[in-house]
Amino acid sequence: MLRTIGLMSGTSLDGVDAAWVETDGEAIGRIGPTVTLPYDPALRRDLRRLLDLAPDLLPDDPFLADCVRRLTDRHADAVARIRELAWESFREGADLIGFHGQTILHRPPPIRPGRNAATAAEALRAPGRTWQVGDATLLARLSNLPVAYDFRSADVAAGGQGAPLVPVVHAALAAALPKPLAVLNLGGVGNVTWIGTGEAGEAPLIAFDTGPANGPLDDWARKSTGSDYDRDGLLALAGEADGAVLGRLMAHPYLEALPPKSLDRLDFSRALQEAGADRLSPQDGAATLATFCALCVAAAARHFPAPPLQWLVCGGGRRNPAIMRALAAALEAPVRPVEVVGWNGDALEAQAFGVLAARVQRGLPITFPGTTGVAAPMTGGRLVGG
Ligand SMILES: Nc1ncnc2c1ncn2[C@@H]1O[C@H](COP(=O)(O)OP(=O)(O)OP(=O)(O)O)[C@@H](O)[C@H]1O
Numbered sequence: 001m002l003r004t005i006g007l008m009s010g011t012s013l014d015g016v017d018a019a020w021v022e023t024d025g026e027a028i029g030r031i032g033p034t035v036t037l038p039y040d041p042a043l044r045r046d047l048r049r050l051l052d053l054a055p056d057l058l059p060d061d062p063f064l065a066d067c068v069r070r071l072t073d074r075h076a077d078a079v080a081r082i083r084e085l086a087w088e089s090f091r092e093g094a095d096l097i098g099f100h101g102q103t104i105l106h107r108p109p110p111i112r113p114g115r116n117a118a119t120a121a122e123a124l125r126a127p128g129r130t131w132q133v134g135d136a137t138l139l140a141r142l143s144n145l146p147v148a149y150d151f152r153s154a155d156v157a158a159g160g161q162g163a164p165l166v167p168v169v170h171a172a173l174a175a176a177l178p179k180p181l182a183v184l185n186l187g188g189v190g191n192v193t194w195i196g197t198g199e200a201g202e203a204p205l206i207a208f209d210t211g212p213a214n215g216p217l218d219d220w221a222r223k224s225t226g227s228d229y230d231r232d233g234l235l236a237l238a239g240e241a242d243g244a245v246l247g248r249l250m251a252h253p254y255l256e257a258l259p260p261k262s263l264d265r266l267d268f269s270r271a272l273q274e275a276g277a278d279r280l281s282p283q284d285g286a287a288t289l290a291t292f293c294a295l296c297v298a299a300a301a302r303h304f305p306a307p308p309l310q311w312l313v314c315g316g317g318r319r320n321p322a323i324m325r326a327l328a329a330a331l332e333a334p335v336r337p338v339e340v341v342g343w344n345g346d347a348l349e350a351q352a353f354g355v356l357a358a359r360v361q362r363g364l365p366i367t368f369p370g371t372t373g374v375a376a377p378m379t380g381g382r383l384v385g386g
C-alpha cells in the first residue's frame with residue numbers, strides 16, 4: 001500500500017483540505033490525520049477573480065502566475081502539516097501526493113438528452129475544456145515527493161465530463177453498506193453518487209453534479225451580511241423560500257438533462273439573476289437558495305435507476321440545517337451526514353485524491369461511463385517528481 005496525501009481545493013475557494021490515507025487505489029487501509037488550511041482573504045478574492053477572468057486568460061498571465069505560486073505554497077504548507085501530524089500520531093511518512101489544484105474553468109462537452117456513447121460521440125465534435133491551476137512541479141520540489149495531478153483533462157479530451165471523480169472512492173468506501181445508496185457531496189456545487197446493488201442489468205455506479213449547492217448561498221451571504229457563508233443556516237432559517245423564484249429556477253434545462261453531466265461554479269449565475277432572487281430580502285433569499293439546493297438534489301434523484309435506501313451527505317452543506325431540513329422534506333429516504341457510517345465528511349474529497357493518486361500511479365482507471373460519460377473506463381492524471 002502507498003502512504004498518500006490527498007489535497008483538494010474546492011469550488012468554495014475557502015482553503016485547502018489535506019488528508020493522509022494508506023491505499024493501493026482500490027482498498028483503503030489506515031486513515032490518518034486531516035487538516036484544512038484556510039486561504040487568507042486576499043488569496044480568496046484573487047481566486048474568485050480568476051474564475052471571472054479564466055475564459056480569456058493566457059497560461060503565462062502574470063496575475064495567474066502569482067495566484068498559482070501562492071496557492072501552491074499553501075498546499076505545500078498543508079503537506080508539511082500532515083507529515084508532522086502523521087509522524088506524531090503513528091511514526092509514518094508519505095510516498096505520494098494527489099494534487100487536485102483549483103478549478104478556475106470547467107466547460108465540459110455539451111450535455112445531451114442521450115447518454116454515454118452518444119454523448120461521447122457528440123462531445124468529440126465539440127471539445128470541452130477544464131482547467132485546474134496549481135504548480136505540481138513546484139509542489140514536488142518543495143515536498144520532495146512524487147505528485148499526481150491534472151486528473152480531469154484526459155477525460156474531457158476523450159469526450160467525458162471530467163467530473164465528478166470521487167465516485168469510485170465513494171463506491172470503495174461503501175462496499176459493505178446496503179444498496180442502493182446515494183452519497184451526496186454539498187460543496188460550492190453539489191454532486192451525487194448512486195451506487196447500485198450490482199444485480200444483473202443494473203448500472204453499478206451513476207454520478208453527476210446535482211446543481212448549485214453552497215456557492216450561490218455563500219455569494220448571497222457575502223453580499224447581504226458581509227460574512228463568508230450563512231453559518232448554521234441562521235439567515236435562511238429566519239426567512240421563507242419564494243415559490244415564484246424557485247419555480248423559475250427549477251425550469252433550468254440542466255436539471256432535466258440526462259446524466260452524465262457536470263457544472264462550472266458560475267453556471268447558474270445568470271439564471272439566478274433572471275429568476276429575480278436579487279429582489280428578495282436577505283433572509284428569504286437565503287431560504288430560497290437553500291431550498292433550491294435541495295430541490296436540485298430531488299430532481300437528480302429522478303435520474304436514478306432505483307430509489308436509494310438512504311442518503312449520506314458530506315461536504316460543508318451538511319452543516320447547514322436549512323439545507324438539511326429542505327433535503328429531508330424533498331427526499332423520500334432518510335438523509336444523514338456521512339459520519340453515521342464513520343466517514344469524515346469534511347475530509348472525504350481530500351482523502352479521495354490520495355486514493356486517485358494511487359490509481360494514477362498504478363495505471364488504474366479513474367473515470368467511467370457512469371461517472372463522466374467516457375465510452376470505456378479511462379486512466380488519467382499525470383505524475384511529476386519523486
Ligand atoms: N457551519 C456551517 N453552516 C453553514 N454552512 C456551512 C457551515 N460549514 C460549512 N458550510 C458551507 O460549506 C461550504 C464549504 O464546503 P466544502 O468545503 O465542502 O466545499 P468545497 O470542497 O470548497 O466545494 P466542492 O465540493 O464543490 O469542490 C462553505 O462555503 C459553507 O457554505
Ligand SMILES: CC(=O)N[C@H]1[C@@H]2OC[C@@H](O2)[C@@H](O)[C@@H]1O[C@H](C)C(=O)O
Binds near residue numbers: 208262263
Ligand atoms: C470541475 C470541478 O472541479 N468539479 C468539482 C466541483 O465541486 C463539486 C463538483 O463540482 C464535482 O463535480 C467536482 O468535484 C469533486 C471533487 C469530484 O470531482 O468528484
